[in-house]
Amino acid sequence: MEILKKFASQFGKPEGILGNIAGRLMASTGVQKNKWTVSLLNIQSTDNVLEIGFGPGVATELVSNVIHEGHYVGIDYSKVMLQQAKNRNKEAIQEGKVTLKLEEVSNVPSFELKFDKVFSVNSIIFWEDPVKSLKKIRQIMKPNGLIALTVLPYMKGATEETSKKLGKDIVSYLEQAGFSNIKTELKKKKPVTAICVLGVNS
Template sequence: MGLIGRFFRQFQRPEDSFLGHAAGRLMAATTGGRNEWTLSLLKIRPCDRILEIGYGPGVGILLASRMVPEGTVVGIDPSEAMRKQAERRNRRAVREGKVRLFTGNIEDWPGFDHSFTRIFSVNSAPFWTDRIRVFQKLHGWLEPGGLIALTFQPVGKDAPDPEATCEQLTDEMKQAGFVRIRRETKPFRSAPAVCLVAEREQSR
């Protein structure tokens, strides 16, 4: 694989290398709008406990932590390089215990010591290897009445069809127990982004 191919591979799982950190810096410079839009769909409250899956360079973590002055933000990402960048970007919040960042695969992650009121992910869900199993985990980690938002933005001629991806993700979320699933779309310069917002049903 050539240098260009190795570089573009970093956007799926950045390595702890020069190319991985360069990809992270590029993501940090270009993903703010998608993260901000995704968070705006979650009706975040000051005391929410938020989980981000695939936090990358930590831009979404930073935005989320500013929205919950009385809450907390937790993130999990498979890349050690991204954890380092995200910790630098959120240094103060990490030091104060407001933000906790973990490195690992969501498919293998055993769980957390508390539930969450909001969960979000940007350009991560299409790469999960066993999505139904992951959605079942997320459904279990989300409080009844909690909201989840999953954003993806297919870019390039070889990108998967957004309509088919949206239908597949919606079906998998339904199988995991999520309800009131709706689709939101927002145009961006590179390509439109799609966000699926869903809820864990309130306990009766």
């Protein structure tokens, strides 16, 4: 049981051998929810895009295939995930289209560029102070920039109620951080409905 608990905890901050395995599992099972989130952002070739909690770098790859004049920046606080995402996105990094950084979301730095689109998939549930971090993120977004925060609860015992509650919490975080035009999108998934909450930096 102890090893199972240890493994489950690896999804919040993958570390060591178990973290490596968790990252591989995320990469093989997480493609659809990442594709869905990226599709909701309607990313354009010129967009600058920020992702928080890129994990194994699946969405990094999806976004870098779309942006040509824009730039993708990803931050994640796990060294193991940084390495996996770097391996998966070697070419785009070499081309200068993708930057991956080891960083905790509460310390999200300023960049030379401002972001048109920001997103995160199954990461916000692990952030210590989501409102504080979202306020910081808003500072580095362009006016009218769009944010998309997706959660698909996969923890033991998760129900449709869990999804609904998480969705409501994220709406509230975005409101408190000053985002507007907030809307919630749903997608039937297993084990329960996935939720993506979108907001505009206006």
